[in-house]
Amino acid sequence: MLPAxxxxxxxxxxxxxxxxxxxxxxTVLFLLLALIETGxxxxxxxxxxxxxxxxxxxxxxxxxPDPDIVIVDIDDASLARxxxxxxxxxxxxxxxxxxxxxxxxxxxxxxxxxxxxxxxDQYRPExxxxxxxxxxxxxxxxxxxxxxxxxxxxxxxxxxxxxxxxGLVRTPEADDNARIAVLAPLAIDPRHWRTxxxxxxxxxxxxxxxARLYTPAYGWLIPSLVARVATDLGYHVPQQxxxxxxxxxxxxxxxxxSYADLYDDFGREHPERPQNELTGKIVIxxxxxxxxxxxxxxxxxxxxxxxxxxxxxxxxxxxxxxxRAAPAxxxxxxxxxxxxxxxxxxxxxxxxLRAGLLLAMATAALLAGSYLAVGRLxxxxxxxxxxxxxxYYFLCALAExxxxxxxxxxxxxxxxxxxxxxxVRELLAHGGLSRSGESxxxxxxxxxxxxFTTLSEQRTPQEIVALLNRYFSLQVDxxxxxxxxxxxxxxxxxxxxxxxxxxxxxxxxxxxxxALEMAEVLQRFKQELGGQDADFDVGIGIHSGPAVVGLxxxxxxxxxxxIGDTVNLASxxxxxxxxxxxxxxxxxxxxxxxxxxxxxxxxxxxxxxxDREVExxxxxxxxxx
Numbered sequence: 001m002l003p004a005x006x007x008x009x010x011x012x013x014x015x016x017x018x019x020x021x022x023x024x025x026x027t028v029l030f031l032l033l034a035l036i037e038t039g040x041x042x043x044x045x046x047x048x049x050x051x052x053x054x055x056x057x058x059x060x061x062x063x064x065p066d067p068d069i070v071i072v073d074i075d076d077a078s079l080a081r082x083x084x085x086x087x088x089x090x091x092x093x094x095x096x097x098x099x100x101x102x103x104x105x106x107x108x109x110x111x112x113x114x115x116x117x118x119x120x121d122q123y124r125p126e127x128x129x130x131x132x133x134x135x136x137x138x139x140x141x142x143x144x145x146x147x148x149x150x151x152x153x154x155x156x157x158x159x160x161x162x163x164x165x166x167g168l169v170r171t172p173e174a175d176d177n178a179r180i181a182v183l184a185p186l187a188i189d190p191r192h193w194r195t196x197x198x199x200x201x202x203x204x205x206x207x208x209x210x211a212r213l214y215t216p217a218y219g220w221l222i223p224s225l226v227a228r229v230a231t232d233l234g235y236h237v238p239q240q241x242x243x244x245x246x247x248x249x250x251x252x253x254x255x256x257x258s259y260a261d262l263y264d265d266f267g268r269e270h271p272e273r274p275q276n277e278l279t280g281k282i283v284i285x286x287x288x289x290x291x292x293x294x295x296x297x298x299x300x301x302x303x304x305x306x307x308x309x310x311x312x313x314x315x316x317x318x319x320x321x322x323x324r325a326a327p328a329x330x331x332x333x334x335x336x337x338x339x340x341x342x343x344x345x346x347x348x349x350x351x352x353l354r355a356g357l358l359l360a361m362a363t364a365a366l367l368a369g370s371y372l373a374v375g376r377l378x379x380x381x382x383x384x385x386x387x388x389x390x391x392y393y394f395l396c397a398l399a400e401x402x403x404x405x406x407x408x409x410x411x412x413x414x415x416x417x418x419x420x421x422x423x424v425r426e427l428l429a430h431g432g433l434s435r436s437g438e439s440x441x442x443x444x445x446x447x448x449x450x451x452f453t454t455l456s457e458q459r460t461p462q463e464i465v466a467l468l469n470r471y472f473s474l475q476v477d478x479x480x481x482x483x484x485x486x487x488x489x490x491x492x493x494x495x496x497x498x499x500x501x502x503x504x505x506x507x508x509x510x511x512x513x514x515a516l517e518m519a520e521v522l523q524r525f526k527q528e529l530g531g532q533d534a535d536f537d538v539g540i541g542i543h544s545g546p547a548v549v550g551l552x553x554x555x556x557x558x559x560x561x562x563i564g565d566t567v568n569l570a571s572x573x574x575x576x577x578x579x580x581x582x583x584x585x586x587x588x589x590x591x592x593x594x595x596x597x598x599x600x601x602x603x604x605x606x607x608x609x610x611d612r613e614v615e616x617x618x619x620x621x622x623x624x625x
Contacts, residue, residue: 022399027343030392034335037384039328044384046205051383053207053299055374056247056323060300063248066315068109070255070278071307072099074287078260089292092127093117093187097134099259099285102266104137106278110229112142112314114198114286114294114307117187128187135192140232143188144198144225147215148181156181159220165193167228169239173219180217194232196225200296200306201242207297210242211313226310229282230317237317244323245312246377251301252288254311259285282318284311324378331381338362338389346396359393437550442499443511443589444567445484445542446574447475447518449492451535467529468492474521482514487561493574497562500549508544508592512619515540515583516597522582541574542585544592572607573616581618590617598622 037044079089086095096113103111121128135141145166148156159168160176166184185195197215202208214221227237257277265273286307287294294306316322341362345355366382373380449471456464472494476486479496483504487495496514499507522538529536545566551558569586577584580602590599598620604613 022403023347023396026392026395026399027339027347030339030388030395031336034339034385034388035332037388038331038335044387047387048381048383049203049205049207049209051370052374052379052381053209055371056299058371059374060247061250065248065254065311066318067255068281068318069311069315070257070281070283071311072103072259072262072283072285073256073307074115074259074285074289074292075256076289076291078258078263079289079291081260082263089289092124093121093131094127094134095263096285097131098266099263100131100134100139100141101137102262103278103283104139106276108139108278108281108283109233110140110142110282112225112229112282112284112310114144114225114284114310116144116146116183117185118146118183120187131187132189132192135188140194140229141192142194142196142225142229143185143192145185145195146183147197147199147217147222148183150181150217152181153179153217155179159218163220165190166195167223169214169221169223171219171221175218175220178218178220180220180222182222194228196223196228198225198306198310200309202297207299208309209244209299211245211309211316212242213237213240216241224313226313226317229314233282233318235317236320243313243316244325244379245298245309246316246321246323247298247300247312248315248321249300251304251308254308282311282314284314286310321377323374326378326380331385334366334382335385335388338385339392342389342393342396346393346400352397352400356393356397359389363390437548437552439546440500440549441507441545442497442547442549442562442566443507443542443544443592444495444497444547444562444570445479445511445515445540446571447494447496447515447538447540448574450537450539450578452492471525474525475518478514478517478521482510482517484511484514485560488559495567495571497547497549497567500562501560508542508589509594509596511542511544512583512585512589512593512597515542515585516619516621519582538582539574539577540583541570541572541577542583542589543570543573544586544589545569568609569607569614572609573614576605576607576616580616583618584616585619587615587617590619593619596622 074089082091082095086092096115100111156179159174159178159180162168162180162182162184163170166182182197185193197212199212199215200208201210201212203210211226212224213227214223216222221239223231230237262273265271284307286305288305288307295303296306296309298304298309338359342355342359345351345358363386366380366386370380370382459467472489475494479486479494482498484496484498485500487497489495496511497507498504498511498514504510518538518540526536543566545564547562547564547566549562550560552561552563553559573584573586581600584602585599593599599617600620602616602618604615607614
């Protein structure tokens with residue numbers, strides 16, 4: 001059998017648990033919230049995306065894209081300059097055929113169109129024929145297609161029939177009877193179909209961060225244009241749905257050649273551009289002209305040319321550069337670690353600032369680590385765990401502040417019963433009471449009622465209680481007004497002291513001034529009682545000296561009080577006032593008062609517990625002349 005815990009240990013644990021219960025509840029709540037958010041909900045994912053996009057953008061600015069990827073740009077200037085030769089957009093496809101012939105003469109690695117040719121030109125069929133004839137060059141030329149919505153697949157072509165033409169990849173689950181809807185390059189002779197999809201897929205926040213490699217459909221894999229080009233060029237293409245793009249440079253960082261400049265140069269008898277400008281290059285023909293709306297939102301820019309997304313994806317596959325995401329268990333583990341680290345300090349009293357400092361250091365380290373990881377092509381999601389940790393910290397700090405505030409208010413209410421409320425506020429502002437006792441020089445006052453027995457015989461118990469409460473209230477107001485601390489009521493006796501809990505260099509003077517006013521208040525109170533209570537009187541004894549002051553008592557109940565010989569002697573002096581003087585003070589008190597009062601000597605008295613007699617004096621207010 002385990003030994004029983006001592007009652008005081010149990011009581012301490014119950015008090016501590018009661019005080020810490022809000023923090024424990026908040027801790028459990030955030031641990032559950034962290035698991036739900038990072039594992040299932042992902043409501044804060046946009047925040048994570050914003051941070052990673054910022055780091056990606058910063059890292060990309062200092063990098064140069066692959067120089068072997070060149071973009072032939074149908075820009076605004078090209079549209080304007082080609083107006084006379086080719087008319088308005090879309091141009092006759094024979095124009096593209098002439099450009100293809102010129103590029104092919106320089107033997108590029110590949111020519112990739114980022115322009116759809118999904119319908120034959122009904123008005124200029126001869127132009128399509130010339131374009132197709134130009135494709136008989138000794139170069140690899142690629143054309144895009146678009147994967148249409150699955151809802152219209154029933155009206156599409158049989159997969160088994162178009163698979164060889166579209167380069168579909170069969171998997172063991174392939175359904176030969178399925179149909180698939182795509183916008184194929186129907187203006188191009190099927191013998192020239194080197195095609196792949198160019199669908200741009202956005203994350204839920206509208207930003208495109210990935211390049212599609214293969215799109216699954218009925219057990220078949222539809223290659224993207226990127227995957228088709230990269231495979232033919234011998235680059236490693238992982239058989240997966242997409243890859244996270246590793247960006248290099250700002251928007252338009254790839255080498256751009258104006259379509260019009262290149263077209264005009266190919267038509268010159270003596271070309272002005274370098275002869276091997278495009279030799280061995282991957283040439284992408286696309287547009288970033290304002291009116292053609294081929295702009296998308298990416299982490300690098302909110303107006304990023306679509307053809308540069310294609311170029312970036314090819315750059316990634318060509319150079320083996322792709323961003324890698326952290327494993328799914330990383331965000332929950334990091335969130336729980338941060339919360340546990342903060343909780344280990346926050347659940348200890350007085351460690352709020354230390355927890356905040358530690359969390360700030362962890363935040364700086366994680367942000368720096370995440371930034372450096374992006375430079376190494378690794379995405380470390382730290383934003384959501386940090387937001388959860390800081391939200392937990394601030395909520396706990398608020399709960400701790402409210403707890404301390406409640407304790408202060410409770411302490412103020414409780415302590416205001418014994419000390420002037422103004423003194424309590426000042427005391428709490430300086431850090432509260434010391435729980436350990438301390439030795440102080442104080443002045444102690446005892447005031448006892450005379451004639452209480454006669455008073456009790458003439459009134460009912462209810463009247464006596466009301467009378468005493470009225471009297472004590474008047475006298476306690478006097479004590480507080482002179483900066484004293486009410487120690488306790490002992491029957492019909494009042495014990496008060498000066499010099500604690502706050503320092504008071506004039507403790508003796510203030511105690512004597514309070515005693516004189518208490519005597520005056522007594523006279524006014526007796527007038528309220530009337531002539532039948534003429535015997536009602538008080539005796540006040542005062543002594544100054546060292547005493548131990550502090551919260552004294554048992555584990556279950558403590559009170560702020562003073563103990564020691566000084567307290568005992570003050571009580572003895574009060575007992576000597578009967579038949580001598582209403583107020584008597586010791587020589588020690590008289591000497592500390594200086595010239596503030598006049599004192600009438602009453603001789604020396606033998607006091608129980610003391611070998612030497614005690615000199616006693618009665619204070620008198622000095623007359624103002």
